[in-house]
Amino acid sequence: MFKKILATTALAVxxxxxxxADDKTKVGFVYVGPxxxxxxxxxxxxxxxxxxxxxxxKVETVFVENVPEGPDAERIMTQMALTGTDIIFATSFGxxxxxxxxxxxxxxxxxxxxxxxxxxxxxxxxxxxFYEGRAIQGTIAGRMTKSNIVGYIGSVPIPEVVRGINSAYxxxxxxxxxxxxxxxxxxxxxxxAKEADAAKALLEQGADVILQHTDSTAxxxxxxxxxxxxxxxxxxxxxxxxxxxxxSIIDDWAPYYIERTQAVMDGTWSSxxxxxxIASGMVGIGEITDAxxxxxxxxxxxxxxxxxxxxxxxxxxxxxxxxxxxxxxxGEVADDGALAGMSFYVEGLTGEIPQ
Amino acid sequence: xxxxxISLVAFFASLMVASxxxxxxxxGEMVTERAGVLNLGVEGMMIIGAICGFAIAIESGSAAAGxxxxxxxxxxxxxxxxxxxxxxxxxxxxxGLALTxxxxxxxxxxxxxxxxxxxxxxxxxxxxxxxxxxxxxxVMFQHDPIVYLSLILAVxxxxxxxxxxxxxxxxxxxxxxxxxxxLGYKVRLVRVMAIxxxxxxxxxxxxxxxxxxxxxxxxxxxxxxxxxxxxxxxFASWKPERVVFGAYLFGGLTALQLxxxxxxxxxxxxxxxLVMLAGVIYFVIAVAVGSWKKTLDxxxxxxxxxxxxxxxxxxxxxxxxxxxxxxLDLLMLSSAPFVATIVVLVVISARSKGASNGPAMLGKxxxxx
Numbered sequence: 001m002f003k004k005i006l007a008t009t010a011l012a013v014x015x016x017x018x019x020x021a022d023d024k025t026k027v028g029f030v031y032v033g034p035x036x037x038x039x040x041x042x043x044x045x046x047x048x049x050x051x052x053x054x055x056x057x058k059v060e061t062v063f064v065e066n067v068p069e070g071p072d073a074e075r076i077m078t079q080m081a082l083t084g085t086d087i088i089f090a091t092s093f094g095x096x097x098x099x100x101x102x103x104x105x106x107x108x109x110x111x112x113x114x115x116x117x118x119x120x121x122x123x124x125x126x127x128x129x130f131y132e133g134r135a136i137q138g139t140i141a142g143r144m145t146k147s148n149i150v151g152y153i154g155s156v157p158i159p160e161v162v163r164g165i166n167s168a169y170x171x172x173x174x175x176x177x178x179x180x181x182x183x184x185x186x187x188x189x190x191x192x193a194k195e196a197d198a199a200k201a202l203l204e205q206g207a208d209v210i211l212q213h214t215d216s217t218a219x220x221x222x223x224x225x226x227x228x229x230x231x232x233x234x235x236x237x238x239x240x241x242x243x244x245x246x247x248s249i250i251d252d253w254a255p256y257y258i259e260r261t262q263a264v265m266d267g268t269w270s271s272x273x274x275x276x277x278i279a280s281g282m283v284g285i286g287e288i289t290d291a292x293x294x295x296x297x298x299x300x301x302x303x304x305x306x307x308x309x310x311x312x313x314x315x316x317x318x319x320x321x322x323x324x325x326x327x328x329x330x331g332e333v334a335d336d337g338a339l340a341g342m343s344f345y346v347e348g349l350t351g352e353i354p355q
Numbered sequence: 356x357x358x359x360x361i362s363l364v365a366f367f368a369s370l371m372v373a374s375x376x377x378x379x380x381x382x383g384e385m386v387t388e389r390a391g392v393l394n395l396g397v398e399g400m401m402i403i404g405a406i407c408g409f410a411i412a413i414e415s416g417s418a419a420a421g422x423x424x425x426x427x428x429x430x431x432x433x434x435x436x437x438x439x440x441x442x443x444x445x446x447x448x449x450x451g452l453a454l455t456x457x458x459x460x461x462x463x464x465x466x467x468x469x470x471x472x473x474x475x476x477x478x479x480x481x482x483x484x485x486x487x488x489x490x491x492x493x494v495m496f497q498h499d500p501i502v503y504l505s506l507i508l509a510v511x512x513x514x515x516x517x518x519x520x521x522x523x524x525x526x527x528x529x530x531x532x533x534x535x536x537x538l539g540y541k542v543r544l545v546r547v548m549a550i551x552x553x554x555x556x557x558x559x560x561x562x563x564x565x566x567x568x569x570x571x572x573x574x575x576x577x578x579x580x581x582x583x584x585x586x587x588x589x590f591a592s593w594k595p596e597r598v599v600f601g602a603y604l605f606g607g608l609t610a611l612q613l614x615x616x617x618x619x620x621x622x623x624x625x626x627x628x629l630v631m632l633a634g635v636i637y638f639v640i641a642v643a644v645g646s647w648k649k650t651l652d653x654x655x656x657x658x659x660x661x662x663x664x665x666x667x668x669x670x671x672x673x674x675x676x677x678x679x680x681x682x683l684d685l686l687m688l689s690s691a692p693f694v695a696t697i698v699v700l701v702v703i704s705a706r707s708k709g710a711s712n713g714p715a716m717l718g719k720x721x722x723x724x
Binding site: 034036038151182183184190191192193194196197198200201204205207216217218221239350351355 | 360361362365366369373463466467470471473564568569570571573574575576577578580609610613614616617618619680
């Protein structure tokens with residue numbers, strides 16, 4: 001009985017929501033972490049706030065944080081779709097199949113899935129070329145390390161993360177042939193205690209530069225204690241500047257969210273595949289602090305300019321795969337398809353990618 | 356592979372740090388359960404302790420004050436559980452689960468203003484003389500005060516339960532609350548105090564994560580450690596010395612796994628030998644203690660020894676058969692809490708047939724009449 005009342009109420013609220021939605025565009029966001037993680041989810045939520053600022057009364061945004069990658073995500077997106085949401089941004093790789101499933105049930109609702117590769121008529125995918133930022137980080141890391149050991153905290157072994165490790169390694173190696181990467185996978189996007197432990201294990205084994213593909217600031221706190229350096233991930237993490245945070249990769253989703261919401265308003269929305277980089281502003285490079293020597297900073301910025309100008313691609317041959325087989329010939333540039341599905345290390349990296 | 360890059364001193368030192376929050380929370384939960392109360396809200400009380408400790412440390416500028424606040428916060432939250440189960444006679448399992456939900460949500464709310472702040476750090480307490488012992492000095496005697504406190508508390512809890520009148524009453528309440536009541540003991544009061552102690556200890560464990568191990572505040576900072584503490588209490592058959600062992604085993608595995616990854620060595624490459632080594636150590640100690648006390652019973656000792664060796668051999672075979680696939684490391688790391696919980700359930704159900712080691716009144720509601 002109680003359940004029935006609940007369901008009726010929910011339906012009524014849903015209908016009311018749908019009625020109101022006529023003049024307002026309702027935008028939903030599904031987050032994998034908390035909005036104050038200081039990293040990935042905070043970046044997306046910043047985009048959501050900018051969206052509200054841009055459109056004012058014309059939009060209404062809703063979000064759900066800490067959504068597990070699985071059936072729960074499906075339930076929450078269904079709920080959003082039922083309550084009159086016009087466009088839903090699902091902001092984690094693991095929401096891919098749930099998004100596709102829910103989208104099939106609601107053909108009139110638009111879905112946008114971040115960092116995935118499955119599209120449908122009402123599902124777009126979008127991601128950022130973080131590997132461009134990783135190339136710059138790798139350059140700084142290669143120049144800055146004194147022990148020649150760079151620690152890398154990997155999150156979940158998917159192509160996006162592997163691409164980042166490869167890009168950072170290639171460019172660290174380029175400026176410092178003796179550099180060695182130690183990688184720890186924690187199999188989660190955010191777990192501060194585990195990230196701290198991983199950072200400490202890397203520091204204990206001689207790393208003096210820590211790169212992270214996880215979302216909390218715990219590795220920076222560990223680096224600070226050990227006198228090592230690190231980089232902001234996804235958000236600027238400027239609280240840790242100028243040391244240990246010497247630079248950062250910042251995700252700026254706001255322009256994309258504004259553009260796509262506008263398309264929904266205009267009725268021009270169509271399923272697309274967007275992969276923006278530094279040039280389009282989706283990937284930002286946080287201020288390189290004075291803890292980095294001027295010549296290294298200049299070198300890093302020159303690379304950034306070359307990437308923006310399109311004269312340099314971080315994955316340019318000659319490059320071999322880890323087992324020594326040739327991948328890219330001299331001067332050859334990796335195409336987006338190869339990058340999107342990257343599941344191998346480049347030559348020189350040790351260890352294997354967990355499958 | 357690069358075994359040499361693992362510094363044993365650093366490894367064992369980090370093992371102690373990784374184990375401390377589990378140990379604190381598990382000790383508290385053990386006392387609660389020995390009084391016959393099953394509080395599944397450890398994770399919630401830990402995270403409340405984590406944020407209370409963090410907030411108070413920042414506001415007061417003192418990490419020690421933070422830890423006191425954490426214990427108070429954890430105990431306060433546990434009183435909610437005490438009211439529900441001891442005065443309103445709510446069933447303990449769902450009440451405990453609800454306590455975790457409340458704790459996690461409340462911590463997130465309290466924590467909003469504290470994101471990105473750095474807490475005052477607690478200095479290390481080097482124990483004079485002992486700290487200069489080679490190897491053992493840096494491993495055991497150069498830690499923060501809470502590491503020592505957790506071990507001292509383990510001893511105190513053990514002594515309290517075994518040798519004091521208060522401990523006897525607490526155990527009596529846990530074993531047969533009707534008899535204890537008939538003897539004039541205040542069953543409800545004892546249980547409320549045990550629940551409060553469990554909450555305070557969980558709070559301390561949580562604050563250890565937010566003030567020392569990480570140290571900062573983010574949502575979900577305890578990351579499932581409360582559940583592991585719960586599992587360890589059952590594994591340890593509600594005995595303090597075994598709780599210490601279990602907490603250090605789990606903390607050790609976590610630290611080992613990360614160190615091995617960084618050194619690029621598969622976990623299965625060393626784990627079988629470690630298990631067998633543990634078997635040998637167990638055997639030697641059991642024989643030594645047994646012959647000293649003249650209580651040596653060879654058969655069960657040999658059986659346990661054989662079990663260790665057997666598990667080690669099975670792990671070795673799995674490693675060889677799968678060519679040390681990294682996916683198995685993944686499985687072990689990410690599924691550890693779940694596997695632990697399942698095994699605990701199996702152990703409990705297996706024991707319920709024969710003589711159970713758990714407190715007889717565990718989870719049962721007491722109503723005075």
